[in-house]
Amino acid sequence: MYKPDRVVICEVGPRDGLQNEEKVLTVEEKISLIEKVADAGFKVIEVGSFMHPRAVPQMATTDEVFRGLRKKEGVEYRALIGNARGVERAVACGCDKVKLNVSACREHNLANLNMTPEESVARFKESTDLARAHQIAVSGSISMPFGSPWQYRIPVEEVKTIVEAYIDLGITEISLSDASGMAMPDQVYDLCSRLKADYPEVKWILHFHNTRGMGIANIVAAMAAGITWFDASFGGLGGCPFVPGAAGNVVTEDVVHMCEEMGIETGINLDKGLEIARWVGRLVAHELPGFVLKAGKNSDLLK
Protein backbone atom coordinates (compact mmCIF):
# COMPACT_ATOMS: atom_id res chain seq x y z
CA MET A 1 0.00 0.00 0.00
CA TYR A 2 1.67 3.15 -1.23
CA LYS A 3 2.11 6.14 1.10
CA PRO A 4 3.75 9.45 0.22
CA ASP A 5 6.79 10.85 2.09
CA ARG A 6 5.14 14.20 2.57
CA VAL A 7 1.63 15.67 2.42
CA VAL A 8 0.16 19.15 2.71
CA ILE A 9 -2.74 19.64 5.11
CA CYS A 10 -4.85 22.70 4.28
CA GLU A 11 -6.70 24.12 7.29
CA VAL A 12 -10.25 24.90 6.15
CA GLY A 13 -11.76 25.29 9.63
CA PRO A 14 -11.94 29.11 9.50
CA ARG A 15 -14.28 28.76 6.49
CA ASP A 16 -15.93 25.33 6.25
CA GLY A 17 -15.88 24.80 10.01
CA LEU A 18 -16.97 28.20 11.31
CA GLN A 19 -19.65 28.71 8.66
CA ASN A 20 -21.59 25.86 10.26
CA GLU A 21 -21.55 27.40 13.73
CA GLU A 22 -24.42 29.28 15.26
CA LYS A 23 -22.03 31.49 17.18
CA VAL A 24 -20.28 33.98 14.93
CA LEU A 25 -16.69 34.74 15.95
CA THR A 26 -15.47 38.32 16.08
CA VAL A 27 -12.98 39.60 13.52
CA GLU A 28 -10.31 39.65 16.26
CA GLU A 29 -10.98 36.03 17.22
CA LYS A 30 -10.83 34.92 13.61
CA ILE A 31 -7.58 36.77 12.97
CA SER A 32 -5.99 35.39 16.09
CA LEU A 33 -7.10 31.88 15.15
CA ILE A 34 -5.72 32.11 11.62
CA GLU A 35 -2.42 33.53 12.87
CA LYS A 36 -2.09 30.62 15.31
CA VAL A 37 -2.80 28.18 12.46
CA ALA A 38 -0.02 29.71 10.36
CA ASP A 39 2.29 29.64 13.38
CA ALA A 40 1.62 25.89 13.82
CA GLY A 41 3.13 25.29 10.38
CA PHE A 42 0.12 25.12 8.05
CA LYS A 43 1.03 26.37 4.57
CA VAL A 44 -2.51 26.71 3.19
CA ILE A 45 -5.39 28.28 5.11
CA GLU A 46 -8.94 28.87 3.91
CA VAL A 47 -9.66 32.16 5.64
CA GLY A 48 -13.32 32.59 4.74
CA SER A 49 -15.65 33.19 1.83
CA PHE A 50 -16.94 36.12 -0.18
CA MET A 51 -20.44 34.73 -0.60
CA HIS A 52 -23.36 37.07 0.01
CA PRO A 53 -23.60 37.88 3.75
CA ARG A 54 -27.30 37.00 3.71
CA ALA A 55 -26.47 33.50 2.44
CA VAL A 56 -23.57 32.87 4.86
CA PRO A 57 -23.70 35.44 7.68
CA GLN A 58 -20.82 33.74 9.54
CA MET A 59 -18.50 34.79 6.70
CA ALA A 60 -19.70 38.39 6.37
CA THR A 61 -16.48 39.76 7.86
CA THR A 62 -14.02 37.90 5.64
CA ASP A 63 -12.88 41.18 4.04
CA GLU A 64 -12.07 42.67 7.46
CA VAL A 65 -10.28 39.50 8.51
CA PHE A 66 -8.04 39.71 5.42
CA ARG A 67 -7.34 43.38 6.09
CA GLY A 68 -6.34 42.78 9.70
CA LEU A 69 -4.37 39.59 9.16
CA ARG A 70 -0.60 39.61 9.68
CA LYS A 71 0.37 37.32 6.78
CA LYS A 72 3.22 34.89 7.19
CA GLU A 73 5.75 34.46 4.36
CA GLY A 74 5.20 31.24 2.41
CA VAL A 75 1.63 30.70 3.59
CA GLU A 76 -1.27 30.75 1.14
CA TYR A 77 -4.46 32.40 2.40
CA ARG A 78 -7.41 31.51 0.21
CA ALA A 79 -11.13 32.32 0.15
CA LEU A 80 -14.16 30.71 -1.43
CA ILE A 81 -16.07 32.83 -3.94
CA GLY A 82 -19.29 32.41 -5.89
CA ASN A 83 -18.72 34.79 -8.79
CA ALA A 84 -16.82 37.88 -10.03
CA ARG A 85 -18.15 39.96 -7.11
CA GLY A 86 -16.02 37.69 -4.92
CA VAL A 87 -12.94 38.53 -6.98
CA GLU A 88 -13.67 42.24 -6.57
CA ARG A 89 -13.87 41.80 -2.80
CA ALA A 90 -10.66 39.75 -2.86
CA VAL A 91 -8.85 42.50 -4.77
CA ALA A 92 -10.11 45.13 -2.36
CA CYS A 93 -8.99 43.38 0.82
CA GLY A 94 -5.72 41.82 -0.32
CA CYS A 95 -6.75 38.16 -0.72
CA ASP A 96 -4.56 36.62 -3.39
CA LYS A 97 -6.14 33.21 -3.92
CA VAL A 98 -9.79 32.44 -4.61
CA LYS A 99 -11.61 29.15 -5.01
CA LEU A 100 -14.66 28.59 -7.21
CA ASN A 101 -17.03 25.69 -6.69
CA VAL A 102 -19.45 23.70 -8.79
CA SER A 103 -21.58 20.67 -7.95
CA ALA A 104 -20.61 17.51 -9.80
CA CYS A 105 -24.24 16.57 -9.89
CA ARG A 106 -25.72 17.08 -13.34
CA GLU A 107 -29.35 16.57 -12.29
CA HIS A 108 -29.00 18.96 -9.37
CA ASN A 109 -27.36 21.64 -11.50
CA LEU A 110 -29.89 21.28 -14.32
CA ALA A 111 -32.84 21.49 -11.94
CA ASN A 112 -31.43 24.48 -10.01
CA LEU A 113 -29.61 26.52 -12.63
CA ASN A 114 -30.87 25.04 -15.89
CA MET A 115 -27.35 24.32 -17.03
CA THR A 116 -24.87 21.46 -16.79
CA PRO A 117 -21.99 21.67 -14.28
CA GLU A 118 -19.53 22.28 -17.14
CA GLU A 119 -21.70 25.15 -18.40
CA SER A 120 -21.59 26.57 -14.87
CA VAL A 121 -17.80 26.32 -14.92
CA ALA A 122 -17.65 28.06 -18.30
CA ARG A 123 -19.59 30.96 -16.75
CA PHE A 124 -16.73 31.40 -14.26
CA LYS A 125 -14.75 33.06 -17.09
CA GLU A 126 -15.74 36.53 -15.89
CA SER A 127 -14.22 35.65 -12.50
CA THR A 128 -11.04 34.12 -13.86
CA ASP A 129 -10.47 37.02 -16.29
CA LEU A 130 -10.87 39.54 -13.50
CA ALA A 131 -8.67 37.50 -11.14
CA ARG A 132 -5.96 37.19 -13.76
CA ALA A 133 -6.04 40.95 -14.40
CA HIS A 134 -5.27 41.44 -10.69
CA GLN A 135 -2.70 38.63 -10.28
CA ILE A 136 -5.05 36.64 -8.09
CA ALA A 137 -4.63 32.87 -8.26
CA VAL A 138 -7.73 30.76 -8.89
CA SER A 139 -8.52 27.28 -7.70
CA GLY A 140 -11.55 25.18 -8.68
CA SER A 141 -13.59 22.85 -6.55
CA ILE A 142 -15.96 20.08 -7.60
CA SER A 143 -18.36 19.15 -4.85
CA MET A 144 -19.90 15.70 -4.49
CA PRO A 145 -17.91 13.92 -7.24
CA PHE A 146 -18.33 10.72 -5.17
CA GLY A 147 -22.10 10.90 -4.97
CA SER A 148 -24.89 13.28 -4.12
CA PRO A 149 -28.43 13.10 -2.79
CA TRP A 150 -29.71 13.68 -6.33
CA GLN A 151 -27.44 11.24 -8.15
CA TYR A 152 -26.18 8.32 -6.10
CA ARG A 153 -22.95 7.78 -8.01
CA ILE A 154 -21.50 10.27 -10.50
CA PRO A 155 -20.11 8.62 -13.65
CA VAL A 156 -16.37 9.28 -14.06
CA GLU A 157 -16.97 10.73 -17.52
CA GLU A 158 -19.20 13.44 -16.02
CA VAL A 159 -16.50 14.39 -13.50
CA LYS A 160 -13.93 14.49 -16.30
CA THR A 161 -16.10 16.87 -18.32
CA ILE A 162 -16.09 19.30 -15.38
CA VAL A 163 -12.33 18.92 -14.89
CA GLU A 164 -11.85 19.77 -18.57
CA ALA A 165 -14.07 22.82 -18.26
CA TYR A 166 -11.82 24.04 -15.42
CA ILE A 167 -8.68 23.30 -17.45
CA ASP A 168 -10.20 25.25 -20.37
CA LEU A 169 -10.35 28.25 -18.03
CA GLY A 170 -6.68 27.78 -17.13
CA ILE A 171 -7.44 26.34 -13.68
CA THR A 172 -5.13 23.46 -12.80
CA GLU A 173 -5.60 23.25 -9.05
CA ILE A 174 -8.77 21.28 -8.44
CA SER A 175 -10.42 20.15 -5.20
CA LEU A 176 -12.67 17.12 -5.02
CA SER A 177 -15.03 17.81 -2.14
CA ASP A 178 -17.12 15.05 -0.58
CA ALA A 179 -19.54 17.53 1.00
CA SER A 180 -22.29 14.92 1.32
CA GLY A 181 -19.96 12.49 3.14
CA MET A 182 -20.84 9.64 0.78
CA ALA A 183 -17.36 8.71 -0.53
CA MET A 184 -15.97 5.23 0.02
CA PRO A 185 -12.27 4.23 -0.06
CA ASP A 186 -12.43 1.96 -3.13
CA GLN A 187 -14.17 4.67 -5.11
CA VAL A 188 -11.73 7.34 -3.87
CA TYR A 189 -8.78 5.19 -4.89
CA ASP A 190 -10.24 4.49 -8.33
CA LEU A 191 -11.33 8.06 -9.14
CA CYS A 192 -8.07 9.61 -7.87
CA SER A 193 -5.91 7.11 -9.78
CA ARG A 194 -7.90 7.71 -12.94
CA LEU A 195 -7.90 11.52 -12.73
CA LYS A 196 -4.22 11.69 -11.79
CA ALA A 197 -3.34 9.56 -14.81
CA ASP A 198 -5.62 11.43 -17.24
CA TYR A 199 -4.69 14.97 -16.10
CA PRO A 200 -1.08 14.94 -14.91
CA GLU A 201 -0.98 18.75 -15.10
CA VAL A 202 -3.57 19.13 -12.32
CA LYS A 203 -2.76 19.56 -8.64
CA TRP A 204 -5.48 17.65 -6.77
CA ILE A 205 -6.77 18.55 -3.32
CA LEU A 206 -9.07 16.07 -1.59
CA HIS A 207 -11.68 17.38 0.83
CA PHE A 208 -13.47 14.81 2.96
CA HIS A 209 -16.21 15.05 5.53
CA ASN A 210 -16.55 12.51 8.30
CA THR A 211 -20.35 12.29 8.05
CA ARG A 212 -20.40 8.48 8.06
CA GLY A 213 -17.01 7.95 9.72
CA MET A 214 -15.11 7.46 6.46
CA GLY A 215 -12.92 10.59 6.38
CA ILE A 216 -9.61 9.13 7.50
CA ALA A 217 -10.05 5.90 5.52
CA ASN A 218 -10.73 7.99 2.42
CA ILE A 219 -7.55 10.00 2.98
CA VAL A 220 -5.53 6.79 3.30
CA ALA A 221 -7.09 5.51 0.05
CA ALA A 222 -6.34 8.81 -1.72
CA MET A 223 -2.73 8.71 -0.45
CA ALA A 224 -2.45 5.16 -1.82
CA ALA A 225 -3.45 6.65 -5.20
CA GLY A 226 -0.69 9.26 -4.88
CA ILE A 227 -2.70 12.27 -3.66
CA THR A 228 -0.70 14.54 -1.33
CA TRP A 229 -2.94 17.57 -0.64
CA PHE A 230 -5.82 17.34 1.83
CA ASP A 231 -8.27 19.72 3.46
CA ALA A 232 -9.14 19.25 7.13
CA SER A 233 -10.80 21.25 9.90
CA PHE A 234 -9.53 21.87 13.45
CA GLY A 235 -11.32 19.66 15.96
CA GLY A 236 -13.50 18.30 13.14
CA LEU A 237 -15.60 21.47 13.09
CA GLY A 238 -18.12 21.61 10.26
CA GLY A 239 -21.20 19.74 9.18
CA CYS A 240 -23.12 18.23 6.33
CA PRO A 241 -25.61 20.42 4.44
CA PHE A 242 -27.91 17.41 4.05
CA VAL A 243 -27.82 15.98 7.57
CA PRO A 244 -28.45 18.38 10.46
CA GLY A 245 -26.23 17.58 13.44
CA ALA A 246 -23.96 15.17 11.54
CA ALA A 247 -20.17 15.04 12.04
CA GLY A 248 -18.13 17.67 10.24
CA ASN A 249 -14.95 17.77 8.21
CA VAL A 250 -12.19 15.27 8.72
CA VAL A 251 -10.30 16.27 11.89
CA THR A 252 -7.04 18.15 11.28
CA GLU A 253 -5.20 16.88 14.38
CA ASP A 254 -6.27 13.27 13.75
CA VAL A 255 -4.87 13.46 10.21
CA VAL A 256 -1.63 15.07 11.39
CA HIS A 257 -1.32 12.47 14.19
CA MET A 258 -1.80 9.65 11.69
CA CYS A 259 0.79 11.13 9.33
CA GLU A 260 3.32 11.47 12.17
CA GLU A 261 2.75 7.86 13.20
CA MET A 262 3.06 6.71 9.58
CA GLY A 263 6.27 8.66 9.06
CA ILE A 264 4.67 11.07 6.59
CA GLU A 265 5.97 14.62 6.94
CA THR A 266 3.42 17.44 7.30
CA GLY A 267 5.55 20.32 8.59
CA ILE A 268 2.88 20.88 11.26
CA ASN A 269 3.47 21.05 15.00
CA LEU A 270 0.85 18.63 16.33
CA ASP A 271 0.91 19.99 19.88
CA LYS A 272 0.19 23.47 18.58
CA GLY A 273 -2.57 21.98 16.40
CA LEU A 274 -4.14 20.36 19.45
CA GLU A 275 -3.92 23.62 21.40
CA ILE A 276 -5.71 25.43 18.56
CA ALA A 277 -8.47 22.80 18.49
CA ARG A 278 -8.95 23.12 22.27
CA TRP A 279 -9.19 26.88 21.89
CA VAL A 280 -11.69 26.57 19.02
CA GLY A 281 -13.80 24.33 21.29
CA ARG A 282 -13.86 27.11 23.89
CA LEU A 283 -14.70 29.76 21.27
CA VAL A 284 -17.65 27.87 19.79
CA ALA A 285 -18.57 26.65 23.28
CA HIS A 286 -19.33 23.02 22.54
CA GLU A 287 -17.49 19.70 22.41
CA LEU A 288 -15.62 18.93 19.18
CA PRO A 289 -15.51 15.47 17.58
CA GLY A 290 -11.69 15.21 17.38
CA PHE A 291 -10.44 11.81 18.54
CA VAL A 292 -6.83 12.68 19.46
CA LEU A 293 -8.24 15.74 21.20
CA LYS A 294 -10.04 13.33 23.56
CA ALA A 295 -7.69 10.33 23.69
CA GLY A 296 -4.30 12.02 23.36
CA LYS A 297 -1.52 11.05 20.99
CA ASN A 298 -0.17 7.50 20.79
CA SER A 299 3.03 8.79 22.35
CA ASP A 300 1.15 10.21 25.37
CA LEU A 301 0.53 6.61 26.46
CA LEU A 302 4.20 5.76 26.87
CA LYS A 303 4.93 4.74 30.45
Next chain:
Amino acid sequence: MYKPDRVVICEVGPRDGLQNEEKVLTVEEKISLIEKVADAGFKVIEVGSFMHPRAVPQMATTDEVFRGLRKKEGVEYRALIGNARGVERAVACGCDKVKLNVSACREHNLANLNMTPEESVARFKESTDLARAHQIAVSGSISMPFGSPWQYRIPVEEVKTIVEAYIDLGITEISLSDASGMAMPDQVYDLCSRLKADYPEVKWILHFHNTRGMGIANIVAAMAAGITWFDASFGGLGGCPFVPGAAGNVVTEDVVHMCEEMGIETGINLDKGLEIARWVGRLVAHELPGFVLKAGKNSDLLK
Protein backbone atom coordinates in the same frame (compact mmCIF):
# COMPACT_ATOMS: atom_id res chain seq x y z
CA MET B 1 -6.31 -1.51 -3.74
CA TYR B 2 -7.57 -5.01 -3.12
CA LYS B 3 -10.95 -5.61 -1.46
CA PRO B 4 -12.51 -8.98 -0.69
CA ASP B 5 -15.92 -10.07 -2.08
CA ARG B 6 -17.17 -11.08 1.34
CA VAL B 7 -16.22 -10.46 4.99
CA VAL B 8 -17.43 -11.76 8.33
CA ILE B 9 -18.25 -9.19 11.01
CA CYS B 10 -18.14 -10.64 14.53
CA GLU B 11 -20.34 -8.76 16.99
CA VAL B 12 -18.29 -8.31 20.19
CA GLY B 13 -20.52 -5.64 21.77
CA PRO B 14 -22.12 -8.01 24.30
CA ARG B 15 -18.64 -8.61 25.73
CA ASP B 16 -16.15 -5.87 24.86
CA GLY B 17 -18.83 -3.20 24.68
CA LEU B 18 -20.95 -3.96 27.71
CA GLN B 19 -17.99 -4.74 29.98
CA ASN B 20 -17.06 -1.04 29.78
CA GLU B 21 -20.48 0.17 30.90
CA GLU B 22 -21.30 1.29 34.38
CA LYS B 23 -24.84 0.05 34.02
CA VAL B 24 -25.03 -3.74 34.11
CA LEU B 25 -27.71 -5.21 31.86
CA THR B 26 -30.02 -7.93 33.16
CA VAL B 27 -29.71 -11.50 31.92
CA GLU B 28 -32.97 -11.05 30.00
CA GLU B 29 -31.76 -7.86 28.31
CA LYS B 30 -28.50 -9.54 27.30
CA ILE B 31 -30.27 -12.60 25.91
CA SER B 32 -32.73 -10.50 23.98
CA LEU B 33 -29.88 -8.41 22.57
CA ILE B 34 -27.86 -11.43 21.47
CA GLU B 35 -30.89 -13.05 19.87
CA LYS B 36 -31.57 -9.86 17.91
CA VAL B 37 -27.92 -9.81 16.78
CA ALA B 38 -28.20 -13.39 15.49
CA ASP B 39 -31.48 -12.50 13.81
CA ALA B 40 -29.80 -9.59 11.99
CA GLY B 41 -27.49 -12.10 10.28
CA PHE B 42 -24.31 -12.06 12.38
CA LYS B 43 -22.60 -15.46 12.28
CA VAL B 44 -20.18 -14.89 15.19
CA ILE B 45 -21.17 -13.31 18.50
CA GLU B 46 -18.99 -12.79 21.55
CA VAL B 47 -21.56 -13.40 24.27
CA GLY B 48 -19.49 -12.54 27.33
CA SER B 49 -16.51 -13.67 29.37
CA PHE B 50 -15.78 -16.17 32.13
CA MET B 51 -13.32 -13.96 33.95
CA HIS B 52 -13.62 -13.67 37.71
CA PRO B 53 -16.78 -11.67 38.58
CA ARG B 54 -14.75 -9.44 40.89
CA ALA B 55 -12.47 -8.47 37.99
CA VAL B 56 -15.30 -7.89 35.47
CA PRO B 57 -18.63 -7.64 37.32
CA GLN B 58 -20.50 -6.73 34.12
CA MET B 59 -19.81 -10.25 32.82
CA ALA B 60 -20.72 -12.15 36.02
CA THR B 61 -23.90 -13.55 34.45
CA THR B 62 -22.37 -14.93 31.26
CA ASP B 63 -23.16 -18.51 32.38
CA GLU B 64 -26.83 -17.66 32.84
CA VAL B 65 -26.94 -15.86 29.51
CA PHE B 66 -25.60 -18.96 27.75
CA ARG B 67 -28.14 -21.15 29.56
CA GLY B 68 -31.08 -18.96 28.60
CA LEU B 69 -30.03 -18.23 25.01
CA ARG B 70 -32.05 -19.68 22.12
CA LYS B 71 -29.15 -20.53 19.80
CA LYS B 72 -29.56 -20.09 16.08
CA GLU B 73 -28.25 -22.78 13.72
CA GLY B 74 -24.99 -21.78 12.03
CA VAL B 75 -24.11 -19.03 14.50
CA GLU B 76 -21.01 -19.27 16.66
CA TYR B 77 -21.41 -18.00 20.23
CA ARG B 78 -18.02 -17.48 21.85
CA ALA B 79 -16.75 -16.29 25.23
CA LEU B 80 -13.48 -14.88 26.49
CA ILE B 81 -11.71 -16.91 29.18
CA GLY B 82 -8.61 -16.38 31.33
CA ASN B 83 -7.74 -19.95 32.23
CA ALA B 84 -9.02 -23.54 32.65
CA ARG B 85 -11.68 -22.36 35.13
CA GLY B 86 -13.23 -20.56 32.17
CA VAL B 87 -13.36 -23.80 30.20
CA GLU B 88 -15.10 -25.51 33.13
CA ARG B 89 -17.73 -22.76 33.19
CA ALA B 90 -18.09 -23.01 29.40
CA VAL B 91 -18.67 -26.77 29.64
CA ALA B 92 -21.22 -26.29 32.40
CA CYS B 93 -23.34 -23.72 30.57
CA GLY B 94 -23.14 -24.98 27.01
CA CYS B 95 -20.68 -22.49 25.48
CA ASP B 96 -18.85 -24.25 22.66
CA LYS B 97 -16.17 -21.73 21.71
CA VAL B 98 -13.70 -20.00 24.03
CA LYS B 99 -11.07 -17.36 23.36
CA LEU B 100 -7.80 -16.98 25.26
CA ASN B 101 -5.84 -13.76 25.29
CA VAL B 102 -2.23 -12.72 25.81
CA SER B 103 -0.56 -9.33 25.59
CA ALA B 104 1.94 -8.99 22.74
CA CYS B 105 4.00 -6.78 24.97
CA ARG B 106 7.07 -8.57 26.26
CA GLU B 107 8.06 -5.92 28.80
CA HIS B 108 4.53 -5.72 30.18
CA ASN B 109 4.24 -9.49 30.51
CA LEU B 110 7.66 -9.88 32.09
CA ALA B 111 6.99 -7.13 34.61
CA ASN B 112 3.50 -8.41 35.52
CA LEU B 113 3.78 -12.18 35.26
CA ASN B 114 7.52 -12.74 35.16
CA MET B 115 7.24 -14.64 31.90
CA THR B 116 7.32 -13.88 28.20
CA PRO B 117 4.05 -13.76 26.22
CA GLU B 118 4.90 -17.09 24.56
CA GLU B 119 5.46 -18.65 27.98
CA SER B 120 2.03 -17.35 28.97
CA VAL B 121 0.55 -18.99 25.88
CA ALA B 122 2.31 -22.30 26.69
CA ARG B 123 0.58 -22.20 30.10
CA PHE B 124 -2.77 -22.23 28.28
CA LYS B 125 -2.20 -25.97 27.66
CA GLU B 126 -4.32 -26.89 30.66
CA SER B 127 -7.19 -24.92 29.11
CA THR B 128 -6.80 -26.30 25.60
CA ASP B 129 -6.52 -29.90 26.87
CA LEU B 130 -9.69 -29.52 28.90
CA ALA B 131 -11.50 -27.79 26.03
CA ARG B 132 -10.50 -30.51 23.59
CA ALA B 133 -11.73 -33.21 25.99
CA HIS B 134 -15.14 -31.51 25.89
CA GLN B 135 -15.25 -30.71 22.15
CA ILE B 136 -15.01 -27.00 22.82
CA ALA B 137 -13.30 -24.94 20.12
CA VAL B 138 -10.48 -22.61 21.16
CA SER B 139 -9.45 -19.33 19.63
CA GLY B 140 -6.39 -17.26 20.62
CA SER B 141 -6.10 -13.50 20.84
CA ILE B 142 -2.97 -11.34 20.87
CA SER B 143 -3.63 -7.92 22.29
CA MET B 144 -1.63 -4.84 21.34
CA PRO B 145 0.45 -6.38 18.52
CA PHE B 146 0.54 -2.90 16.93
CA GLY B 147 1.93 -1.13 19.97
CA SER B 148 1.35 -0.76 23.68
CA PRO B 149 1.93 1.83 26.37
CA TRP B 150 4.96 -0.19 27.55
CA GLN B 151 6.51 -0.87 24.15
CA TYR B 152 5.76 1.64 21.45
CA ARG B 153 6.11 -0.72 18.52
CA ILE B 154 6.24 -4.51 18.85
CA PRO B 155 8.84 -6.13 16.56
CA VAL B 156 7.24 -8.55 14.07
CA GLU B 157 9.50 -11.35 15.29
CA GLU B 158 8.03 -11.04 18.79
CA VAL B 159 4.48 -11.30 17.42
CA LYS B 160 5.51 -14.32 15.35
CA THR B 161 6.87 -16.08 18.43
CA ILE B 162 3.46 -15.72 20.10
CA VAL B 163 1.65 -16.92 16.97
CA GLU B 164 3.89 -19.99 16.94
CA ALA B 165 3.18 -20.66 20.61
CA TYR B 166 -0.54 -20.67 19.77
CA ILE B 167 0.02 -22.95 16.78
CA ASP B 168 2.01 -25.30 19.04
CA LEU B 169 -1.14 -25.62 21.16
CA GLY B 170 -3.17 -26.44 18.07
CA ILE B 171 -4.83 -23.02 17.91
CA THR B 172 -5.16 -21.75 14.34
CA GLU B 173 -7.78 -19.05 14.76
CA ILE B 174 -5.96 -15.96 16.02
CA SER B 175 -7.23 -12.44 16.74
CA LEU B 176 -5.00 -9.41 16.60
CA SER B 177 -6.52 -6.92 19.01
CA ASP B 178 -5.55 -3.25 18.97
CA ALA B 179 -6.88 -2.67 22.48
CA SER B 180 -4.73 0.43 22.98
CA GLY B 181 -6.00 2.01 19.73
CA MET B 182 -2.47 2.69 18.49
CA ALA B 183 -2.52 0.83 15.15
CA MET B 184 -1.92 2.69 11.90
CA PRO B 185 -3.00 1.54 8.40
CA ASP B 186 0.51 1.09 6.96
CA GLN B 187 1.52 -1.05 9.91
CA VAL B 188 -1.73 -3.05 9.75
CA TYR B 189 -1.21 -3.72 6.07
CA ASP B 190 2.40 -4.78 6.60
CA LEU B 191 1.85 -7.02 9.64
CA CYS B 192 -1.26 -8.68 8.16
CA SER B 193 0.46 -9.34 4.82
CA ARG B 194 3.47 -10.78 6.57
CA LEU B 195 1.54 -13.02 8.98
CA LYS B 196 -0.86 -14.23 6.28
CA ALA B 197 2.10 -15.23 4.10
CA ASP B 198 4.07 -16.86 6.92
CA TYR B 199 1.15 -18.78 8.48
CA PRO B 200 -1.30 -19.69 5.73
CA GLU B 201 -2.97 -22.22 8.06
CA VAL B 202 -4.17 -19.49 10.44
CA LYS B 203 -7.58 -17.80 10.26
CA TRP B 204 -6.97 -14.18 11.28
CA ILE B 205 -9.50 -11.96 13.00
CA LEU B 206 -8.71 -8.26 13.32
CA HIS B 207 -10.07 -6.35 16.27
CA PHE B 208 -9.74 -2.56 16.15
CA HIS B 209 -10.67 0.19 18.56
CA ASN B 210 -11.48 3.66 17.36
CA THR B 211 -9.55 5.41 20.14
CA ARG B 212 -7.76 7.79 17.78
CA GLY B 213 -10.25 7.62 14.92
CA MET B 214 -8.32 4.98 12.98
CA GLY B 215 -10.64 1.96 13.25
CA ILE B 216 -12.27 2.04 9.82
CA ALA B 217 -9.04 3.00 8.01
CA ASN B 218 -7.32 0.04 9.70
CA ILE B 219 -10.06 -2.32 8.54
CA VAL B 220 -9.67 -1.06 4.97
CA ALA B 221 -5.90 -1.60 5.20
CA ALA B 222 -6.38 -5.11 6.62
CA MET B 223 -8.86 -5.92 3.83
CA ALA B 224 -6.28 -4.72 1.30
CA ALA B 225 -3.92 -7.30 2.84
CA GLY B 226 -6.55 -10.01 2.37
CA ILE B 227 -8.06 -10.17 5.88
CA THR B 228 -11.78 -11.04 5.88
CA TRP B 229 -12.78 -11.45 9.56
CA PHE B 230 -13.34 -8.41 11.78
CA ASP B 231 -14.65 -7.72 15.26
CA ALA B 232 -16.89 -4.70 15.82
CA SER B 233 -19.25 -3.43 18.49
CA PHE B 234 -22.84 -2.14 18.07
CA GLY B 235 -22.99 1.63 18.19
CA GLY B 236 -19.23 1.70 18.89
CA LEU B 237 -19.78 0.69 22.51
CA GLY B 238 -16.56 0.00 24.42
CA GLY B 239 -13.53 1.90 25.57
CA CYS B 240 -9.79 1.93 25.97
CA PRO B 241 -8.30 0.55 29.19
CA PHE B 242 -5.59 3.22 29.04
CA VAL B 243 -7.69 6.28 28.24
CA PRO B 244 -10.77 6.93 30.39
CA GLY B 245 -13.65 8.27 28.31
CA ALA B 246 -12.04 7.50 24.95
CA ALA B 247 -13.99 6.14 21.97
CA GLY B 248 -14.68 2.41 21.96
CA ASN B 249 -14.54 -0.40 19.44
CA VAL B 250 -14.96 0.19 15.76
CA VAL B 251 -18.68 0.70 15.07
CA THR B 252 -20.49 -2.37 13.69
CA GLU B 253 -23.08 -0.50 11.63
CA ASP B 254 -20.46 1.85 10.15
CA VAL B 255 -18.40 -1.15 9.01
CA VAL B 256 -21.47 -2.91 7.58
CA HIS B 257 -22.55 0.32 5.83
CA MET B 258 -19.09 0.73 4.30
CA CYS B 259 -19.08 -2.89 3.11
CA GLU B 260 -22.50 -2.49 1.50
CA GLU B 261 -21.39 0.67 -0.27
CA MET B 262 -18.17 -1.04 -1.42
CA GLY B 263 -20.06 -4.08 -2.70
CA ILE B 264 -18.59 -6.39 -0.06
CA GLU B 265 -21.08 -8.98 1.17
CA THR B 266 -21.58 -9.31 4.96
CA GLY B 267 -24.84 -11.26 5.18
CA ILE B 268 -26.01 -8.68 7.74
CA ASN B 269 -29.24 -6.69 7.56
CA LEU B 270 -28.00 -3.13 8.15
CA ASP B 271 -31.41 -1.76 9.12
CA LYS B 272 -31.72 -4.41 11.80
CA GLY B 273 -28.16 -3.59 12.92
CA LEU B 274 -29.10 0.08 13.26
CA GLU B 275 -32.22 -0.83 15.22
CA ILE B 276 -30.09 -2.90 17.60
CA ALA B 277 -27.63 -0.03 18.10
CA ARG B 278 -30.49 2.38 18.85
CA TRP B 279 -31.86 -0.07 21.40
CA VAL B 280 -28.41 -0.53 22.98
CA GLY B 281 -28.22 3.25 23.33
CA ARG B 282 -31.49 3.22 25.26
CA LEU B 283 -30.35 0.30 27.44
CA VAL B 284 -27.06 1.91 28.45
CA ALA B 285 -28.79 5.30 28.56
CA HIS B 286 -26.18 7.42 26.82
CA GLU B 287 -25.33 8.55 23.32
CA LEU B 288 -23.27 6.12 21.22
CA PRO B 289 -20.47 7.20 18.87
CA GLY B 290 -21.84 5.46 15.74
CA PHE B 291 -21.70 7.73 12.69
CA VAL B 292 -24.35 6.09 10.50
CA LEU B 293 -26.54 5.95 13.60
CA LYS B 294 -26.45 9.76 13.59
CA ALA B 295 -26.16 10.61 9.89
CA GLY B 296 -28.14 7.78 8.33
CA LYS B 297 -27.06 5.61 5.43
CA ASN B 298 -25.85 7.05 2.13
CA SER B 299 -29.03 5.74 0.55
CA ASP B 300 -31.21 7.64 3.05
CA LEU B 301 -30.10 10.84 1.32
CA LEU B 302 -31.60 9.93 -2.04
CA LYS B 303 -34.21 12.48 -3.07
